[in-house]
Amino acid sequence: MESSNGPNANPVALQMIDYALSLAKSKKSDESHAQAMLVLEQCLSSQSSESQDVVTHNSKGMVLLAMSSLLSARGNYDDAMEKLQNIQDLVHSHLDVRVAAMEALTGINLEMGNDDTSSVLADKCLELLGKVDLKNSDEGSEVAIARAKAIKGLTELVQGNLESAEPLFQGFLDNKGCIGNAALTYGEFLHATRNFSLAKDIYQKEVLLAATCSLGQLEVHMGNFGNAEETLTTALNRAEQLFGSHHPKVGVVLTCLALMFQHKAKQEHSSSLLIQEGLYRRAIDLLKAPPLDLEVNRTMRSRDGYHCSCKRWLCRNTLHSREQKA
Numbered sequence: 001m002e003s004s005n006g007p008n009a010n011p012v013a014l015q016m017i018d019y020a021l022s023l024a025k026s027k028k029s030d031e032s033h034a035q036a037m038l039v040l041e042q043c044l045s046s047q048s049s050e051s052q053d054v055v056t057h058n059s060k061g062m063v064l065l066a067m068s069s070l071l072s073a074r075g076n077y078d079d080a081m082e083k084l085q086n087i088q089d090l091v092h093s094h095l096d097v098r099v100a101a102m103e104a105l106t107g108i109n110l111e112m113g114n115d116d117t118s119s120v121l122a123d124k125c126l127e128l129l130g131k132v133d134l135k136n137s138d139e140g141s142e143v144a145i146a147r148a149k150a151i152k153g154l155t156e157l158v159q160g161n162l163e164s165a166e167p168l169f170q171g172f173l174d175n176k177g178c179i180g181n182a183a184l185t186y187g188e189f190l191h192a193t194r195n196f197s198l199a200k201d202i203y204q205k206e207v208l209l210a211a212t213c214s215l216g217q218l219e220v221h222m223g224n225f226g227n228a229e230e231t232l233t234t235a236l237n238r239a240e241q242l243f244g245s246h247h248p249k250v251g252v253v254l255t256c257l258a259l260m261f262q263h264k265a266k267q268e269h270s271s272s273l274l275i276q277e278g279l280y281r282r283a284i285d286l287l288k289a290p291p292l293d294l295e296v297n298r299t300m301r302s303r304d305g306y307h308c309s310c311k312r313w314l315c316r317n318t319l320h321s322r323e324q325k326a
Contacts, residue, residue: 008058008094009055010055010056012046013043013047014059016063017063017066019039020037020040020043020070021070040067044060044064044067052092054093054094057090057091057092057093057097058093058097060087061087061090061097061098061101062097064084064087065083067083068081068083068104069104072104080104081108084101084105084108085101088102095128096143098128102124102125102128102151103125103148103181105121106121106125106151106154107151110155110158122151123152129145143176143179145177146172146175146178147177150169150182150186151181152168153169153186153189154188157192162192162193165189166189166193169186180210183206187199187203187207190202209238209249212235213232213252213256215231216228217259217260219231220259223267225263225268229257229260232253232257233257235256236257239253251283254279254282255279258275261275
């Protein structure tokens with residue numbers, strides 16, 4: 001049975017993960033990639049090899065997820081899959097961590113055209129649900145459960161099995177775990193079954209909001225703080241309009257804004273930190289998280305997980321091509 005405390009991990013390990021991913025994304029060079037991988041390897045080796053506690057296994061799992069993300073982004077799929085497979089040996093890690101690994105494994109195989117293998121992996125992902133008490137599951141587990149069902153549904157859609165996919169998406173509209181990758185896959189199911197109106201609603205809520213936040217964060221990394229503030233403010237207004245002013249997604253966008261003002265204050269030696277503190281207080285209240293930048297980042301990661309490497313348009317393109325052949 002899974003712990004109800006969520007995917008707790010070593011704070012130092014989380015800091016090293018965040019630093020490595022930021023380093024790799026900011027420069028996108030061979031050198032920065034090598035440096036980021038070195039940081040992650042050092043982080044992994046610093047975790048006790050004998051400890052069997054939940055925190056250690058979660059920490060190892062999240063480091064391996066980060067390493068696989070960097071490797072797959074550069075097309076090194078074999079090594080990426082090896083890292084993901086190693087996570088399944090961390091039997092004490094939280095369900096969310098193991099599901100994220102299986103989701104990514106399935107996604108890589110989908111991208112490589114290995115439909116049968118991806119279907120088998122998605123079945124194994126569903127099998128993980130038998131190891132959690134669904135009646136007493138925490139919010140992190142609810143998200144993991146939705147993602148496990150969604151990735152299996154995606155493999156069925158890719159193979160054109162709409163009837164097999166349908167039961168996997170039952171109740172998704174009111175499911176708290178229908179966020180991030182799971183929501184996007186649900187949108188693709190609705191699209192494939194010609195429920196265009198509801199599919200459009202899902203796409204607008206999930207895809208546009210996430211894309212706007214990502215664009216705002218990109219502007220921050222480029223030092224374009226004026227553009228970043230405008231973009232993230234647009235995302236905040238949209239989140240409040242779609243989900244209400246007290247929804248956790250609003251807290252996530254507020255966190256992005258707070259981090260933007262933090263970077264701006266450091267670079268410009270300005271008083272933007274005062275604005276940042278106010279944004280953090282509101283975000284912390286919405287996310288119900290401790291007042292630490294690290295903890296908020298962990299909450300964001302546990303809600304949305306690491307992006308599945310599968311190209312999400314693959315499902316519709318595959319279905320379309322198979323319909324033409326038929």
